[in-house]
Amino acid sequence: MPSSPLPLVSPSASSSATPSFEGALASHGQEPLTAKSVSTLQVNMGKVCNQTCHHCHVDAGPQRTESMTKETIDQIIEVLDRTPQILTVDITGGAPEMNPHFEYLVQQSRIRNRQVIDRCNLTVFYVKGKSHLPEFLAQHQVEVIASLPCYQEANVDQQRGKGVFDRSINALQTLNRFGYGKTGTGLNLHLVYNPLGASLPPSQAELELDYKEELMARYGIQFNSLLTITNMPISRFLEDLRESGQIEAYYALLVKSFNLATVDDLMCRSLLSVGWDGRLSDCDFNQMLDLPLQNDFPQWIEDFNLATLEHRPIMVGAHCFGCTAGSGSSCGGALA
Ligand code: SF4
Ligand code: SF4
Structure with missing residues (x-):
C-alpha cells in the first residue's frame, strides 16, 4: 500500500493512537486499495471563489489566484478524445464558473457527448458578468450539484456567509424556471448537505x-x-476543529464509524482528479493535501494513460476515514 510522502494532516491533527487507514483496510482484507476504472474526470478549475465558507477543504476565496489555463483544458479535451471510457466530466473549484474558460470546457465536453457536472455554489450567479450561467447550464444540459447545508437561513449563513441563504434560494428558483429539478426536462439539480x-x-x-x-x-x-x-x-474545517479542541474527538468518531460496506464504492476507485495546474490525484481531498499519485504513475494530465491508471494503487491517509464513516461519503453523496 503506498503511503503519503508528506504529512496528510498536521502532526497534531489526529492522535498517535488513531489507527491507520491502511490498517483498517487490512483488517478486512481490503488492502491495497486500488482503482477499478476511470469513468469520471473531476476537474478542479481553481481556488478562486466568491465565498469563503468555514468548512471549505479547498481554502478557496476571492483573494486566491490559482486558475486553470486554457492550455491545460485543451490537454483534458485531448484526453477525452482518446479515452471514450471517461463518461463524465465533473467540474469543481473554488467556484469553477469564476474561471474564464469554464464555458469552453463545458462546451467542448458536451460536443464530445460527455455528461458534465457543475459543482455550483449558487451565489456565483450574482457575481458581475455571471448572470448568463443558469441559461447557459440549461442549454448545455449540465447537471448541477449545489451546496445548501440547511433549509434554514441562520444555519446556512453561519457556515457559508451572511446573505448566502437568500441568494441561494433565489438561484434555485431561477434554476427551476429554466427547468432544473422538474420531471421530464432531463435537467438534474441535486443539493448537497454537510x-x-x-x-x-x-x-x-x-x-x-x-x-x-x-x-x-x-x-x-x-x-x-x-x-x-x-x-x-x-484545510479550513481542520482549523475549525483545532480552534474548538475537537480534532481528537472527530477522528475518534470517524474511526469508530468505519463501515466496510462503503469501501467498494469509494469515489477514488472510479474517478481521477485533475488539479488547476494539471496535476493528477486520486481525489480532490488528496489534491488539497498535495498528495499526488504514486511516484511511478503519470503525474500530469498531459501524460494520462488509461491502461496505466485504471488499476492504480490509491494513496490513502488518515483523512480517508472521512469517506468510510457511517453511510460513507463521496462527491455523489452517501455510499452505503
Ligand atoms: S463555495 Fe465551495 S469552494 Fe467556495 S469557499 Fe465555499 S466551500 Fe469553498
Ligand atoms: S479521501 Fe476518500 S476518495 Fe480520497 S483517496 Fe481517501 S478514501 Fe479515496
Whole structure:
C-alpha cells in the first residue's frame, strides 16, 4: 500500500493512537486499495471563489489566484478524445464558473457527448458578468450539484456567509424556471448537505424528504435528490476543529464509524482528479493535501494513460476515514 510522502494532516491533527487507514483496510482484507476504472474526470478549475465558507477543504476565496489555463483544458479535451471510457466530466473549484474558460470546457465536453457536472455554489450567479450561467447550464444540459447545508437561513449563513441563504434560494428558483429539478426536462439539480459541525450526516433518504417538504412549502423549490457529505478533516474545517479542541474527538468518531460496506464504492476507485495546474490525484481531498499519485504513475494530465491508471494503487491517509464513516461519503453523496 503506498503511503503519503508528506504529512496528510498536521502532526497534531489526529492522535498517535488513531489507527491507520491502511490498517483498517487490512483488517478486512481490503488492502491495497486500488482503482477499478476511470469513468469520471473531476476537474478542479481553481481556488478562486466568491465565498469563503468555514468548512471549505479547498481554502478557496476571492483573494486566491490559482486558475486553470486554457492550455491545460485543451490537454483534458485531448484526453477525452482518446479515452471514450471517461463518461463524465465533473467540474469543481473554488467556484469553477469564476474561471474564464469554464464555458469552453463545458462546451467542448458536451460536443464530445460527455455528461458534465457543475459543482455550483449558487451565489456565483450574482457575481458581475455571471448572470448568463443558469441559461447557459440549461442549454448545455449540465447537471448541477449545489451546496445548501440547511433549509434554514441562520444555519446556512453561519457556515457559508451572511446573505448566502437568500441568494441561494433565489438561484434555485431561477434554476427551476429554466427547468432544473422538474420531471421530464432531463435537467438534474441535486443539493448537497454537510453537517454544520463535528458530526456525521444523518440518513440521506430521510433528510431528502425533509428538504423536499420544507423547500417546496417555504419557497416552491423542486430538486432531484439530496447528497449528504461528511466534512473532511483537512484545510479550513481542520482549523475549525483545532480552534474548538475537537480534532481528537472527530477522528475518534470517524474511526469508530468505519463501515466496510462503503469501501467498494469509494469515489477514488472510479474517478481521477485533475488539479488547476494539471496535476493528477486520486481525489480532490488528496489534491488539497498535495498528495499526488504514486511516484511511478503519470503525474500530469498531459501524460494520462488509461491502461496505466485504471488499476492504480490509491494513496490513502488518515483523512480517508472521512469517506468510510457511517453511510460513507463521496462527491455523489452517501455510499452505503
Ligand atoms: S466551500 Fe465551495 S463555495 Fe465555499 S469557499 Fe469553498 S469552494 Fe467556495
Ligand atoms: S479521501 Fe476518500 S476518495 Fe480520497 S483517496 Fe481517501 S478514501 Fe479515496
